[in-house]
Amino acid sequence: MNMRFAFAMLASVMMVACSSQPERSSEPLLPATVVPIEVSTVEELPDSEVTQALATDFEMIFIDQDMSFIGTLPCADCPGIAFHLNLYRDGRFEIRQEYLERNNILLVKGTWLLEQRTLHLMNQQHTLPTFQFVSNRRLTMLDMAGKPIVSSLNYHLDRTERLQSIDTRRPMLGLYQVNGDSATFTLCDSGERFQVAMTQHHMPMLRNYRQDPQLSGQAVIATLTGRLGNGQDSNTLFIDQFEQFWPGAACPQRHAPAAVHGLVWRAEKIAEQYVPQQLNVRVLFRDNNTLYGFAGCNNFHGSYRQRANTLEISNLAMTRKFCEESSQLEQSFTQSLQNADRAEVNGHALQLFQNNAVIMQLVPAAN
Known part of the structure; x- marks a missing residue:
């Protein structure tokens, strides 16, 4: 058998093997045996700031x-x-x-x-x-x-799950003035001036201003809670709650105040105890030797006498409301006022002394 014939016979056998189909068995097939594969487990770390950071x-x-x-x-x-x-x-x-x-x-x-x-x-x-x-x-x-x-x-x-709008309401202190049918408010802390929206919360403030002869037509310091508008109303102030007017007061200066009178002072500490600011304990020493303010529950007024650094407060009178959350602090505040025998402005703070010991510290009210 020559080589050419041998190669032809081998090719013929291979073609038959590749094209032939296996014969079907008449016996039913047994199910294949499943061999379990062991999978190595991965230790799961509990969710924490570390895993989140990673x-x-x-x-x-x-x-x-x-x-x-x-x-x-x-x-x-x-x-x-x-x-x-x-x-x-x-x-x-x-x-x-x-x-x-x-x-x-x-x-x-x-x-x-x-x-x-x-x-x-x-x-x-x-x-x-x-x-x-x-x-x-x-x-x-x-x-x-x-x-x-x-x-x-x-x-x-x-x-948060969704975007939440910023609450822009905040306490404010500034100069309020009415001209005709419009009112303006100039913030003491920034000097920005806004038109006041004529809303229902503005009406009590407007009425109080017009009825008081010492206020009408004048620019007067006022304290309130308000918010600034957005978009087309960005130059508008919306009043949520009017607090009170402070005739005789001026905006605090950025530099340290030099005088006791003419500023709305907020009580910061009585002795070593901080005064919660939300109580709005404040006092104004006017240049006519009178003073008035708010003690946390009641309004008060009186007179004072100052020579050099010496201070004497007298004839202090108050309204007679009872507020459980502030009555004790109010008593401490008014008692300290009347006990003070010396006043000094140190830096941005007004310190009241009794027998050379600081009994109260106040700071200019910024709102």
Whole structure:
């Protein structure tokens, strides 16, 4: 058999083998035996800030939608700072910071910058904290060196399910004046001037102003709770609650005040005890040797005499309402006023003394 014939025979056999179909058996097929494969288990870590941070390292943080973050951050001399941060995808932010039990609310707007997971909030007038995205649902505040703060206290803000509007109401102190049928209010802290909306909450204030001959036609310091409008109403002030007028008072200066009279003073401490700011304990020493104010529950008025640093307060009279939450503090405040024998303005504080010991400290009311 020559080689050419041998190769032809081999090719023919291979073609038959490849094209032939196996014969079907008439007997039923038995089920195949399944052999279990042992799979090694992966230990699952419980969800925590550590696991979220590790996961975040492998993903990018995008602020591609408007979002709100809310939490209560620590405060050195108050129960906490209620913090509400809104981040907008167009690069803007809004913040509301409320110092609890201080009646001090700060509203700030500006622009944000995101570097990897570090969030910078930029505003020319205010120094704001820096945050880091622990996950896309949580921010943690960083220290001055840009590192997470190691503490048992809460330094986190958590994202809400939906964007929540910033509550822009806040206590305000400023110059109120009526000209014809319109009223204006100039904020003492910023110098901004706004038209006052003629709403139902403005009516008691307007009526009080027009009926008092020492107020009508004059620019007078007033305290109130209000909010500024948005959009077309951005130059409008909406009053939520009118507090009172302070005839004889002026806006506090940015520099340390030099005189006792002419400013609305807020009681900050009586002896070593802080006075809750929401009680609005305030006093105004007028340049005609009279004084008046609010002691937390009742209004009061009286007279004073000041020579150099010596101070004598007399003829103090009050209304007779009872307020359970402030009656004890009110008694301490009025008693300290009458016990004071010396007054000094030190820095931004007015200190009242008795026998060379500080018995009360007051600061210019900013709102």
